[in-house]
Amino acid sequence: MTKTELNLEKLLMDSVEKNTPIEVKEDKIFDYNNKNEFVFRLTKETADKLNLKEWFKGYKKEALVSTAGIRGPQNIIYPHDTRFPINTIGITLATLAKALVLKEKYKDKSLVKLVGCEVRYNSKTYLDIIARIQASLGIRTLCPKNRVTIPIWLASFLAFKLDLVGAEYITSSHGISVKNATKDLNNQGSQFLPNESMEFVNKIEQILDTVDKEGFFEINFAASGDSLIDEKAMEKLNNGIDLYVEYLKEGVANNKNIQSIKDFKNKIIIDSVGGCAYNTLSKILSSLEIENKFDWLHTEEDPFFHGIGKDIQKDKEGKDTFYDWSLDVTVLAKDNNGKSYFPIIKSLNYGEELKNYPDNTVVLITDPDHDRLNIVQIVSSDKKDEIIKAGVDFVELGDNRILCIFSANQAFLMIMDYWYQTLDKKPKNKYFIVKTTASSASWDEWAKNKGIKVINTPVGFKEIATAVKKIEAQIENNIQNIGITDVFNCQKELSSSPRMVFGGEESGGMIIGGINPIKSTAGRMALSMREKSATEAIIVASALVSNIDTTLVEHLNKIYESNNIISKYDVRVDISYYNESEPDIEKLKQAKVEGEKKRTKNDIFYLALAIAKLEGSITIENVREILSSNFKDIDFSGLVDILFVGDGTYLKFKDKFIEIRPSGTDAKTKAYAGGTDKEELFRLATRLGNFEGNLNDTYKKYISNVDDIKEQSYKIYEKYTLKDEDKREFNIPEYNF
Numbered sequence: 001m002t003k004t005e006l007n008l009e010k011l012l013m014d015s016v017e018k019n020t021p022i023e024v025k026e027d028k029i030f031d032y033n034n035k036n037e038f039v040f041r042l043t044k045e046t047a048d049k050l051n052l053k054e055w056f057k058g059y060k061k062e063a064l065v066s067t068a069g070i071r072g073p074q075n076i077i078y079p080h081d082t083r084f085p086i087n088t089i090g091i092t093l094a095t096l097a098k099a100l101v102l103k104e105k106y107k108d109k110s111l112v113k114l115v116g117c118e119v120r121y122n123s124k125t126y127l128d129i130i131a132r133i134q135a136s137l138g139i140r141t142l143c144p145k146n147r148v149t150i151p152i153w154l155a156s157f158l159a160f161k162l163d164l165v166g167a168e169y170i171t172s173s174h175g176i177s178v179k180n181a182t183k184d185l186n187n188q189g190s191q192f193l194p195n196e197s198m199e200f201v202n203k204i205e206q207i208l209d210t211v212d213k214e215g216f217f218e219i220n221f222a223a224s225g226d227s228l229i230d231e232k233a234m235e236k237l238n239n240g241i242d243l244y245v246e247y248l249k250e251g252v253a254n255n256k257n258i259q260s261i262k263d264f265k266n267k268i269i270i271d272s273v274g275g276c277a278y279n280t281l282s283k284i285l286s287s288l289e290i291e292n293k294f295d296w297l298h299t300e301e302d303p304f305f306h307g308i309g310k311d312i313q314k315d316k317e318g319k320d321t322f323y324d325w326s327l328d329v330t331v332l333a334k335d336n337n338g339k340s341y342f343p344i345i346k347s348l349n350y351g352e353e354l355k356n357y358p359d360n361t362v363v364l365i366t367d368p369d370h371d372r373l374n375i376v377q378i379v380s381s382d383k384k385d386e387i388i389k390a391g392v393d394f395v396e397l398g399d400n401r402i403l404c405i406f407s408a409n410q411a412f413l414m415i416m417d418y419w420y421q422t423l424d425k426k427p428k429n430k431y432f433i434v435k436t437t438a439s440s441a442s443w444d445e446w447a448k449n450k451g452i453k454v455i456n457t458p459v460g461f462k463e464i465a466t467a468v469k470k471i472e473a474q475i476e477n478n479i480q481n482i483g484i485t486d487v488f489n490c491q492k493e494l495s496s497s498p499r500m501v502f503g504g505e506e507s508g509g510m511i512i513g514g515i516n517p518i519k520s521t522a523g524r525m526a527l528s529m530r531e532k533s534a535t536e537a538i539i540v541a542s543a544l545v546s547n548i549d550t551t552l553v554e555h556l557n558k559i560y561e562s563n564n565i566i567s568k569y570d571v572r573v574d575i576s577y578y579n580e581s582e583p584d585i586e587k588l589k590q591a592k593v594e595g596e597k598k599r600t601k602n603d604i605f606y607l608a609l610a611i612a613k614l615e616g617s618i619t620i621e622n623v624r625e626i627l628s629s630n631f632k633d634i635d636f637s638g639l640v641d642i643l644f645v646g647d648g649t650y651l652k653f654k655d656k657f658i659e660i661r662p663s664g665t666d667a668k669t670k671a672y673a674g675g676t677d678k679e680e681l682f683r684l685a686t687r688l689g690n691f692e693g694n695l696n697d698t699y700k701k702y703i704s705n706v707d708d709i710k711e712q713s714y715k716i717y718e719k720y721t722l723k724d725e726d727k728r729e730f731n732i733p734e735y736n737f
Contacts, residue, residue, distance in 0.1 A: 011312065013077065024075075036224075040092070047208065056208060073585070079126075098184065116167070117150075120368065126182070132224060149279055154241075154244060160526060241284060274368030276370050331574065415502070423515070432500055442570070471484055476525060485723050567655075570672070574670055577594070578591035598693075626702060634687065671690075
């Protein structure tokens with residue numbers, strides 16, 4: 001680490017140390033560093049002292065709405081600190097509850113799960129706790145050899161491929177350094193849906209009730225080296241890498257793509273932000289014999305993420321405070337002069353890091369759990385007109401060079417277009433893509449031009465996986481007229497042999513469908529894997545780059561033109577109602593509570609309109625009247641519909657869309673927009689996303705009560721998830737590894 005990075009991390013650590021009470025520092029509740037077998041006796045006195053009921057209330061709330069694991073900040077020095085949502089006690093209770101649910105569901109069966117993690121603070125401690133509690137209950141837990149990091153997609157892949165009862169992965173994706181979470185994966189390798197999470201959340205409540213009534217609950221920890229914590233099986237499997245390479249060779253790593261990459265004359269750069277990607281991806285590239293085509297940045301594993309996205313800002317009193325922008329390279333911020341800039345891109349220091357690379361060099365950026373991909377490219381300044389025409393964001397690098405920053409919407413459009421060109425167009429294979437509603441309308445227009453069906457889902461990759469599984473279930477049941485209802489309530493008719501071209505979301509996660517159905521060891525079938533994979537994305541993106549003779553921005557413009565795409569432009573405005581980097585947890589919690597009120601007020605304003613329109617109590621004309629009375633500077637005459645889309649409200653216009661969505665994990669609102677005028681889209685997303693949500697007289701004239709709107713939305717979402725439900729049963733096989 002550089003001196004600046006060390007100073008930034010010291011500032012963070014000092015603030016944590018300063019804001020941790022002495023009683024927390026001195027009382028770990030149980031010794032999670034004890035590697036021997038032991039019993040933790042959770043008493044009522046301890047539960048009351050730790051205020052576990054209050055902790056549980058927040059945990060349950062997150063489980064109901066979480067889009068990607070139950071996330072939250074942690075005390076990075078003292079992980080037993082229950083003032084934070086993520087802590088050793090919480091991980092212990094959640095692990096025990098999940099294990100008990102499985103034991104009840106699969107009585108007298110041999111249960112095998114997998115546990116893995118990335119580079120975040122305390123991840124190895126949480127991994128140890130999870131493995132040991134599961135082992136104490138007789139659950140065999142596969143663990144990477146030497147407990148090294150693995151990517152989230154590898155844990156997901158192995159859960160499906162090896163027919164495991166599930167997996168657990170410790171990550172908070174591209175979130176700030178002090179955050180962590182567990183992503184629960186079911187036997188398909190899919191992230192839990194809310195109903196699956198609530199099974200174990202209810203079990204936690206039962207455990208706490210037992211503590212209340214009987215005065216204690218005993219939790220057993222197996223020894224850290226217990227034989228049921230199985231590193232040997234993973235060693236034989238080369239930590240799953242060999243199986244994954246086989247899978248890749250059947251898809252994106254086919255002979256044509258690999259040869260194209262081998263023949264490419266320039267280097268492609270992979271930026272392994274956080275370092276987790278390098279450990280696995282470098283071995284995969286070596287196995288595919290293309291490792292020499294890539295250069296690397298940030299190969300070392302670092303929970304501080306090499307200082308990327310970190311900054312020092314002045315607080316209200318003028319003191320230097322630590323600030324974390326996260327690792328989402330597309331995040332926009334404003335400097336002291338009100339000018340927009342990309343704080344994460346700025347901290348990557350590409351002007352210096354890439355100065356010796358030629359024009360047109362491509363950088364593939366992945367995040368700490370190695371599931372998301374962002375693409376940037378150095379181009380000559382004389383390409384600026386092409387860049388502006390395509391709506392691609394950019395920063396000046398100096399020396400007549402520009403760094404193009406492609407959104408996932410733009411990058412993935414190029415990837416799906418390239419991949420589709422390589423596929424066999426047999427008439428029986430009816431191709432489809434699965435995308436989230438917040439993703440680009442250009443994907444829908446591209447698919448329409450190609451005759452490809454589009455299935456829209458709520459935000460979250462688990463929603464994409466759920467849609468694919470619904471289709472698979474019909475294939476396995478020999479349904480001839482396969483169809484699925486998407487979240488827009490549109491019935492999508494497919495053939496008896498549908499194939500998935502692409503599945504993805506605007507936040508940088510994607511997966512490519514199998515050329516042929518994918519089989520697990522026990523013979524289960526899948527059209528695609530269940531979790532987004534930056535390795536898959538990197539290989540197909542590298543093949544794309546190797547096969548074009550122009551810059552990516554010129555190639556993107558060609559795709560727009562050849563596919564009659566009008567909705568070329570997309571924006572996302574993130575509204576955060578508090579400072580996630582606040583070191584004082586009590587201030588942080590209070591700020592989050594206040595922020596959540598603002599987020600919810602904004603959400604309910606739009607949500608109530610969408611549900612009232614759905615139920616027929618108001619018309620679209622009424623909606624236009626209500627919105628026009630609140631936003632006098634916006635023309636709503638082109639609004640044709642307003643829809644609840646599972647976790648947000650979608651405003652459909654003749655020439656654009658705007659989606660307002662409350663974050664499922666934080667006090668934030670996300671406003672997405674897509675259409676034909678980028679500046680106007682940004683203005684509208686900013687206005688609607690930042691709206692306070694006050695209900696004026698015009699609103700109240702049509703809608704008198706919004707108190708139960710959120711509960712109604714949960715029921716509508718549940719109805720959507722149950723329609724065309726995948727009811728295939730999971731049978732635990734005889735394991736031979």
